Amino acid sequence: MKKITIITGHYGTGKTNISVNLALELASQNNKVTVVDLDIVNPYFRTADFDDLFASKGVSLIKPMYANSNLDIPAVNFDLEELALGDGYLIVDVGGDDAGAIALGRYAQALEKFRDDMDMFYVVNCYRYLTRKPEEALELMYEIEAAARLRHTGIINNSNLGYETTAKDVAASEKFAAAISEKAQLPLIFTACPRKENSDNKFKNVDIYVKPIWEA
Numbered sequence: 001m002k003k004i005t006i007i008t009g010h011y012g013t014g015k016t017n018i019s020v021n022l023a024l025e026l027a028s029q030n031n032k033v034t035v036v037d038l039d040i041v042n043p044y045f046r047t048a049d050f051d052d053l054f055a056s057k058g059v060s061l062i063k064p065m066y067a068n069s070n071l072d073i074p075a076v077n078f079d080l081e082e083l084a085l086g087d088g089y090l091i092v093d094v095g096g097d098d099a100g101a102i103a104l105g106r107y108a109q110a111l112e113k114f115r116d117d118m119d120m121f122y123v124v125n126c127y128r129y130l131t132r133k134p135e136e137a138l139e140l141m142y143e144i145e146a147a148a149r150l151r152h153t154g155i156i157n158n159s160n161l162g163y164e165t166t167a168k169d170v171a172a173s174e175k176f177a178a179a180i181s182e183k184a185q186l187p188l189i190f191t192a193c194p195r196k197e198n199s200d201n202k203f204k205n206v207d208i209y210v211k212p213i214w215e216a
Helices: 015-028 047-057 080-085 097-105 108-117 134-148 167-172 174-184
Strands: 004-009 033-038 060-062 089-094 118-124 154-157 188-194 204-206
Touching (some): 004 015, 004 097, 004 108, 004 134, 015 089, 015 118, 033 097, 080 089, 118 174, 134 174, 154 174, 167 174
Parallel strands (some): 033 060, 033 089, 118 154, 154 188, 188 204
């Protein structure tokens, strides 16, 4: 992975779960890792919810000042450029859709200097409403790019049905992800699959950390 990895996508595609998995994987290899929760739109399913888990694994978490409080309002109290200049890996979990990407757009000019050591991955889920067709997912991807003023460098296929996801469901999404990759002329970085369903290791193992509110 490059020094900076930015994760974007539609609401509910599993961006945060991917971010958490990437961070913990890097940390398990004795790397210094910082995760930035740049989701100032959705108060649920965000990396700000994983303070204790990250702390136990030596991962630093940077989040908006009012995250996880009764004053959970759009307010960023950190300098993303300064964090990018630091040591180790930086993973940025961006809020869903173009609305969430507006926060990232504030840092577009500053991040340009890190272009050669930065990736921006677009997470797709063919089972998610409004992105069930490659054309729909692509339209949203371009809207995110316009808001962020940055271009994606790869696609992550995280097509899933939550805890009900099977390897068969993941395999059925491969054509969808390949179509997006081809049309966008971007590489498919990996296809994610719940570890317990990925017995033949055909896909990239992911653990499920982001749970529905009623199971949290």
